[in-house]
């Protein structure tokens with residue numbers, strides 16, 4: 001829908017409803033935790049979980065407060081909960097649970113901020129109605145998507161918690177179709193349109209999505225489905241983690257110093273392997289795509305004599321069509337729906353690769369959106385014409401350092417609004433907890 005076609009007040013109503021829905025998503029995550037687990041740190045490089053309970057509210061508050069003419073309630077908490085950690089330099093946080101406020105105090109802060117923000121949003125407390133409304137709309141979308149992104153990245157953390165630290169949720173019906181045989185699909189040379197065009201009527205996008213531009217992509221062949229646990233097991237059994245030449249210098253340093261010798265979702269079990277789902281340990285699901293870091297995906301690709309796709313190649317394979325046109329989604333123009341893929345919080349875990357034939361691209365490539373992000377070999381960098389948001393200058397720019405790589409697509413825990421073609425995700429190459437899968441290309 002064209003945002004400008006909606007009257008300002010009803011547009012704010014829509015955004016307010018979306019904010020409420022996003023809050024319900026993040027609230028439900030904290031409910032799966034047993035109370036003591038709120039002070040756990042399931043990922044050593046990140047904050048304790050209690051930080052995120054405060055952060056989601058402090059972020060909205062710090063972002064919206066000024067536009068809504070609201071005065072500070074707890075400036076210390078606003079600062080304490082302002083920013084997370086992206087651990088590129090290797091130092092680990094050393095704070096203790098006692099260093100953090102009580103759950104009751106954080107919940108009180110959360111409720112107070114929500115009440116104040118809600119009152120101001122509903123009564124339109126902004127100073128300059130015409131200008132502020134537009135800015136206000138963008139800021140609300142930033143708040144909504146920021147929260148939904150955390151609803152996914154929090155899952156990465158909660159996934160690493162021992163099963164007995166969580167209350168189990170009923171599982172969605174299992175899909176047990178075996179992943180099809182691996183084969184390659186030829187993608188002819190063509191144009192890929194990346195990014196979003198700027199304009200008053202443009203849909204919302206983060207700073208790194210602008211501007212729209214075309215890339216000419218030579219012909220290549222791409223795996224028709226993701227590399228599965230079965231495929232990856234062969235790599236492990238054939239000594240993939242022992243062959244120095246398959247790994248970059250920094251990747252080798254990472255796997256040897258951390259003794260990281262298999263995917264972080266796998267659990268050794270004698271001569272076989274188990275697997276950590278969100279709420280259980282099961283035998284290794286061979287037909288599911290393998291979740292691995294960028295370093296591991298790159299090593300596998302090198303072992304297979306291939307490489308990871310570039311961001312533009314992902315666009316060609318996912319959104320290009322045989323008649324030379326480009327699509328909104330791999331399956332066409334229809335909004336994402338249940339039959340198109342495994343996304344939008346329907347499931348906690350993966351399903352066998354290739355389970356959604358309706359979601360295939362025009363070239364016949366499966367699961368390019370959903371059932372795990374797709375690693376690319378493209379370092380995260382600005383598009384031509386990039387401008388940081390004035391109200392959040394470091395959102396992307398802090399990560400244009402050559403140490404992060406672009407992921408496309410989406411995981412089971414990615415909200416539908418972020419499955420748009422221009423959305424770019426990124427992570428550093430040896431962070432193994434992300435819901436990221438991969439496939440290979442040949443030239």
Ligand SMILES: [Fe+2]
Nearest residue numbers: 055059084146
């Ligand atoms: Fe955040």
